[in-house]
Amino acid sequence: MSEILKIIQERHSARVPFDPKRQVSKENLTQILESARWTPTAHNMQNFDIIVVDDKVVLEKIGKIKSHISEEFLRENYEQLSFSKEELLKKKTGILGAMFPPGWVYPERMAEAAKKAEPMPLTQSIRGSPTLLFIVYDSTKRAPASHGDVLGFISLGCLMENIWLMAQSLGVSMHILSSFAVPPVESEIKKLLGIPEPMKIAFTCRLGYPTGASKYLRVRRNIEDFTHHNQYGKKGI
Numbered sequence: 581m582s583e584i585l586k587i588i589q590e591r592h593s594a595r596v597p598f599d600p601k602r603q604v605s606k607e608n609l610t611q612i613l614e615s616a617r618w619t620p621t622a623h624n625m626q627n628f629d630i631i632v633v634d635d636k637v638v639l640e641k642i643g644k645i646k647s648h649i650s651e652e653f654l655r656e657n658y659e660q661l662s663f664s665k666e667e668l669l670k671k672k673t674g675i676l677g678a679m680f681p682p683g684w685v686y687p688e689r690m691a692e693a694a695k696k697a698e699p700m701p702l703t704q705s706i707r708g709s710p711t712l713l714f715i716v717y718d719s720t721k722r723a724p725a726s727h728g729d730v731l732g733f734i735s736l737g738c739l740m741e742n743i744w745l746m747a748q749s750l751g752v753s754m755h756i757l758s759s760f761a762v763p764p765v766e767s768e769i770k771k772l773l774g775i776p777e778p779m780k781i782a783f784t785c786r787l788g789y790p791t792g793a794s795k796y797l798r799v800r801r802n803i804e805d806f807t808h809h810n811q812y813g814k815k816g817i
């Protein structure tokens with residue numbers, strides 16, 4: 581197998597606590613940022629800035645910010661859930677409902693769960709990560725003629741993948757946190773880190789070294805499930 585394919589397949593979401601005492605070395609961080617530097621972006625706009633946060637005091641302050649779970653999130657998250665390993669293996673897309681508390685996985689309980697949910701400090705999302713990367717972009721700019729700046733967002737996705745694959749190749753674990761980009765959490769983080777308007781947070785990366793194994797079922801469709809040959813609907817290559 582080619583080396584790059586091996587790294588692509590081994591890259592995964594490290595949804596586990598990280599060792600707060602084991603810092604990502606400056607050398608590794610520099611290589612991760614170098615991989616970011618060479619991200620392909622629409623029109624080479626390089627439409628991102630990265631805030632590296634590895635100061636304990638700042639991490640603690642971020643950790644004290646509280647987030648709310650919304651009913652909208654629970655309902656849309658539900659669409660991606662499987663309720664057994666067998667179901668997930670058959671579907672080949674989405675994630676296991678067992679990853680979430682019961683109130684998140686039963687539609688009839690979601691409204692109540694969202695209303696009653698205690699605000700959760702971000703420290704429970706940071707889970708010991710010694711380094712966070714905040715990826716921000718200028719929300720007033722867009723790739724030329726790109727409606728909804730789809731091309732700009734694809735570019736940010738390329739950035740995410742570059743960072744993730746580089747981290748994986750260096751043995752640094754990574755986990756994406758989308759919830760830090762959701763208001764009002766986003767505005768509190770922006771205030772704390774001095775991120776000016778009109779910058780917005782695209783996503784946040786937790787970097788570090790797990791304290792335990794990250795074991796969960798990862799599924800993907802087969803090539804023939806998403807590949808069409810010369811005409812949509814014509815399977816096989």
Ligand SMILES: Cc1cc2nc3c(=O)[nH]c(=O)nc-3n(C[C@H](O)[C@H](O)[C@H](O)COP(=O)(O)O)c2cc1C
Nearest residue numbers: 591592593594595674675755756757758759783798
């Ligand atoms: C744009 C984007 C946003 C994501 N946001 C989150 C997130 O907020 N929390 C999380 O645990 N995983 C998040 N993920 C990770 C995906 O859930 C994960 O990549 C997918 O389930 C496949 O699992 P794998 O990364 O282990 O291959 C995100 C991934 C992408 C590409």
